Amino acid sequence: GEDVEQSLFLSVREGDSSVINCTYTDSSSTYLYWYKQEPGAGLQLLTYIFSNMDMKQDQRLTVLLNKKDKHLSLRIADTQTGDSAIYFCAESRRGSYIPTFGRGTSLIVHP
Amino acid sequence: DADVTQTPRNRITKTGKRIMLECSQTKGHDRMYWYRQDPGLGLRLIYYSFDVKDINKGEISDGYSVSRQAQAKFSLSLESAIPNQTALYFCATSDTGTEFTDTQYFGPGTRLTVL
Numbered sequence: 447g448e449d450v451e452q453s454l455f456l457s458v459r460e461g462d463s464s465v466i467n468c469t470y471t472d473s474s475s476t477y478l479y480w481y482k483q484e485p486g487a488g489l490q491l492l493t494y495i496f497s498n499m500d501m502k503q504d505q506r507l508t509v510l511l512n513k514k515d516k517h518l519s520l521r522i523a524d525t526q527t528g529d530s531a532i533y534f535c536a537e538s539r540r541g542s543y544i545p546t547f548g549r550g551t552s553l554i555v556h557p
Numbered sequence: 558d559a560d561v562t563q564t565p566r567n568r569i570t571k572t573g574k575r576i577m578l579e580c581s582q583t584k585g586h587d588r589m590y591w592y593r594q595d596p597g598l599g600l601r602l603i604y605y606s607f608d609v610k611d612i613n614k615g616e617i618s619d620g621y622s623v624s625r626q627a628q629a630k631f632s633l634s635l636e637s638a639i640p641n642q643t644a645l646y647f648c649a650t651s652d653t654g655t656e657f658t659d660t661q662y663f664g665p666g667t668r669l670t671v672l
Contacts (some may be wrong), residue, residue: 454597477659479659479660481661486665486666487665488561488647488649488663488664488665488666489600489647489649489661490663491660491661491664493660494660506595518618534599534600538659543588543607543651543659544602544657544659545604545659547599548599548600549597549598549599550599550600
């Protein structure tokens, strides 16, 4: 199986919350990242979480990490049309310098 | 100004042609990477370089070569382009000087079409 897995699509209504899920296999992962790719652009780091944390909140974004199940999620509150993008989960180990990316989840926000 | 730039942004070429994609960065980062993105397949690493004298193959290096001309420049070549190399190509950099040594900074991408 893949090292980092994500579902490919998520469709939500504007104003609702979005939850994008990710599972990973490497128990030695040190950092876990969420990147956002807007149409026609490269990836940009959205947020990150250290493996010794359970949760991180940053304005409308909440990242939850379940290390036991190797499960990472990104919750976007009050989802807006501008949140429509592809969201990539990535994990890395300290010193590896090569993160492993998931295939990306396309978030579609409709009125 | 963009920190990581790629040229060209779009390119259409024919099978068998040699193509070079260029990447420049003003971030002062030592590490540079080339990825390709295909729908549904996510990002796949082609080559990476940790300094000017270091070149490493990624998971899909066949059919590609790279040159690290300077700390700020990393180019990707397709010696003889084929249609299944049609994809979106991204250059990225990362920093050795912070705790987040794996955070990647991406260029805007080059859309390559091989006919």
